[in-house]
Amino acid sequence: MTRIYLKRRPQPWAGDLIGILTLEASIPYVVGNVSNAGTYDFPVRYKTIGGASxxxxxxxxxxxLLQPVLAAAKELEQEGVRAITGACGFMALFQREVSNALSIPVFLSSLLQVPLLHATTGRPVGIITANSKRLHRAHLEACGIASDLPVVIRGMQDEPEFRSAILEESGSLDSAVIEAETVSVAKRLIADHPAIGAILLECSDLPPYSKAIQAATDRPVFDYNTMIGWMVNGVRSRGYS
Incomplete structure (x- = not known):
């Protein structure tokens, strides 16, 4: 018989692999969205960051927002998750501070994948973000994206349904329309920059449309869920027999 020991006290539950930090937002979360637990076939645990709109x-x-983000992340760590991510790529601003403060892996922004995508394709990386006017050099640098790493950024802020449902939090969402908007942005991105080797979706609301973007652009597409799946394989290794 194998004896199993507590990892912390008190320990009223166990088994949540990934902790997810969320904003105080009013958005319908469809399956595929990071904030919809039905997206995952493994247990996740959510924690809302107080005051983070x-x-x-x-x-x-x-x-x-740094201190509220830190406090929420530390709560998730105390509750026993194995790694912590965010539900907005703009949390990149706090990646270094939070990862340095915790003893478990922290990967707050999908933008962390960009250096790997450039290294593996040897080509520029296209980034589709919620708002290209608000994505600054500080966000990129916090995710290890050097100034000489070739990226092309396009935003969703001028797409009517995305802007209304996500950025303005209208309370309703037409997923088919947002898919069409996102695919249109991606196709224009590739038409303008055909050398792009991979597309990265910064926004946690966009993974439901990754498959359609991949089909429309013939490029590999990466998002929050590709990053989360990668981390899960690291903290819960599969056995081979």
Whole structure:
């Protein structure tokens, strides 16, 4: 018989692999979205960051959110998750501070994948973001994206349904329309920059449309869920027999 020991006290539950930090947002979360637990075939645990609105994070790049982000991440660590991600790529601003403060892996932004995509394709990486006007050099640098790493950035902020449903939090969402908008942005991105070797979706609301983007552009597409799946394989290794 194998004896199993507590990892922490108190320990009222166990088994949540990935902790996910969320914003205080009012958006319908379809399957595929990071904030919909039905997206995953493994247990996840959510924690809302107090006071973290879309406006404060995306529009203001509010550094005052660091302490609430840290507090929420530490709570997830205490609750026993194996690694922590975010539900907005703009959380990149806090990647270094949070990862340095915790003893488990922290991967807050899907943008962390960009250096790997460039290294593996040897070509520029296309980034589709919620708002290209608000994605700054500080976000990229926090994810290890050097100034000489070739990226091309396009935003969704001018797409009517995405803007209304996500950025303005209208309370309703037409997923088919957002898919068409996202595919259109991706096709224009590749038409303007055919050398792009891979596409990275910054926004956690966009993974439901990755398959359609891949089919429309004939490029590999990466998003929050490709990153989360990679981390799960690291913290829960499969056995071979």
């Amino acid at each position: 879309i406006d404060r994070l995306l529009n203001q790049s509010d550094q005052g």
